[in-house]
């Protein structure tokens with residue numbers, strides 16, 4: 732399986748994509764948190780950020796097939812405005828909470844510590860592709876023991892596993908995490924893999940407008956999906972090429 736990586740501003744290049752050509756969009760844009768991505772993309776004022784968010788959503792929505800869908804990462808601070816806007820164009824399927832499993836720590840004393848990201852899952856139509864069996868979670872022995880009453884025996888769901896819930900507890904990638912690349916907001920592979928496997932058919936096309944360290948590309952290549960990705964920072968594009976090279980057995984540079 733191959734991928735296409737464009738070192739470009741997604742908004743400036745979105746027109747190059749044909750309408751209704753993408754099965755799935757995985758969008759992890761800057762969150763308006765002031766992160767340093769080697770550019771000023773995360774330094775917008777809140778109003779400007781919301782206008783920019785509406786612009787890229789408007790650009791990406793027509794690219795999704797009628798059976799397609801989109802996941803958008805954001806924070807609790809902006810999800811109300813962003814999701815309301817998305818509802819004018821798409822059907823909301825889920826709000827997913829990514830519990831980053833942040834260990835207890837000091838920090839804020841005037842409110843509760845925020846330890847989650849918000850992910851909006853939207854579809855182009857009610858007829859969207861969704862392969863639950865690809866992402867079921869197997870029951871462990873203890874759970875199975877608790878389901879030994881005769882009404883449960885032989886039930887398909889007990890054998891093939893349960894439907895992941897809408898709270899996803901997956902550790903963030905701290906500095907020493909084995910997946911960690913040199914990118915400040917890299918997402919765990921397990922999260923993107925679940926999106927790709929459940930929401931894009933095999934050999935289908937995934938679009939990532941904000942590729943970062945290339946997690947979506949890696950997930951697609953591992954699971955036989957095509958990937959088109961945009962990343963504005965040339966250094967991150969080099970990082971992605973090196974990361975994907977390692978999948979094919981090339982050594983890690985600089986070690």
Ligand SMILES: C[S@@+](CC[C@H](N)C(=O)[O-])C[C@H]1O[C@@H](n2cnc3c(N)ncnc32)[C@H](O)[C@@H]1O
Pocket residue numbers: 739740741742759760761762768770772914916917918919940941942943944945946947961962963964967
């Ligand atoms: C939150 S990070 C994505 C992280 C990625 N999901 C990963 O797992 O590594 C957002 C990325 O979007 C890039 N970016 C910001 N504005 C962009 C634009 N207009 N077009 C393409 N990429 C952009 C930033 O340079 C940054 O690397």
